[in-house]
Amino acid sequence: MNKEKVLSLQDVTMRFGPKQVLNGVNLEVYKGQIIGYIGPNGAGKSTTVKIMLGLIEGYEGKIEIFGEEIGNGNGDVSYKRKIGYVPETAELYDNLTACEYLTFTGELYGLNAKEAESKALQLMKEFELESVFYQRLSSFSKGMRQKVLIISSLLHDPELLFLDEPLSGLDANSVMVIKEILDQLAARGKTIFYSSHIMDVVEKISNRIILLVDGRVVADGTFSELQEQSKEGTLEEIFNQITGFSEHKKIAEKFVEIVSEENAHG
Template sequence: MDEVILSIRELKKNYGAKSVLNGVSFDVKRGEIIGYIGPNGAGKSTTVKIMLGIEDDYHGEVKIFGDDISDGKMEYKRKIGYVPEIAELYDNLTGYEYLTFIGELYGLELDLAEYKSKHLMELFGIGEVYHSRISSYSKGMRQKLLIISSLLHNPELLFFDEPINGLDANSVMIFKEIMSQLAAQGKTIFYSSHIMDVVEKISSRIILLHDGKIAADGTFDELKENNTEGSLELIFNQLTGFSEHKDIGSRFVSIVREM
């Protein structure tokens, strides 16, 4: 039987009078790459923040590695890696200082953290800024640093929120290969993005959230079978009821052309 790494039952979350999650339930098994998608405000980031222990005051059950996270224990976080959509980095630190600091936070010896950080930055094409301050990094360099920091401690469960923002095409290819090989080795990946073609290609399973509920859950082929549209982007539009993109695009361009 496949090991369930993550289990959510009837997850509900309100912000004041606004309901964000309305009874979300799913299981994630070891080695799956979950593409977690939905329109802005659908509840994707809220779900992830609850699983990470950043958000509380929710209803329902969240189990990670078989343990209910509501018990307040922190041990499960040592086996998790996270790349947020927006992250604050310590600009006055160098890449070396930042990564060894993160590594030691997760219990790595300094020598191992230094070895890993140096070689991973070199492999990701940013070895030349290893001893440069992060304030001098480009957006792509910062994103690579975040990805490396999330993997430094060899986590079992990874949460990626728009992880390829700012990456060039070659780096995206490297990142996709990293994810594929991690999943093949039994790592579990929870991937949230608005870039539908990437989600379509890398995900072993896709969960679509709409209005705080699951609107679809399955492989890309299963989603295609159950919907009339072909690409994930078009399936997304169909399931979320958005079909005005062509009209809005035409009206937008017509205004741009006015003299």
């Protein structure tokens, strides 16, 4: 494995008012890794990612990206040009066409307009979307919008990619294409931080899985290492065992009972 360090978090803590969201996160990420970053809702996943992206300040601890310390008053944000990001919920500018949006995004990352437009059109063609390149985003379906977001995150050929539920709204064929794209990017030395609740996708796509619970890293390793430690089969079962969640069957049974009650009386 490549031992070139891309990202380092040292004892990172974060509070929002009285609530402690991160409790001393320590993490080192290396070039070419696909990290599956998982945890229950409220575990601190999005907060960690937003801190690394420079979107949240006020944390304690030390974060280095590409060997440079970031954030907390450090004015140098040049590292952001080497980062791509697909947020879980993104506000696209609906009155722009895909061409305008992608060209604008490319320019923000340092491409010239002509280069950004040409590259965006080529990438849209690969997703079979060239026919809507000049149409407004307001007319796009959820899956089409998601593909535009993925293109916008990759247009400038970033070294580090943060993906938060990137497959949302995509059909099965598109999911296969995106998985293969991520594999090939990692093979070229790109580092990918992949956050999702869809465990079987994380299991298949990641070469390292990090589980965050209550703002702490509670598991970190390959899928097979986590299997050995917990003696469980799937990532979903490992996740449930480590987080202590075993109520899903009871909750489901109760839910279905309530749903069925009306019919029983009817």
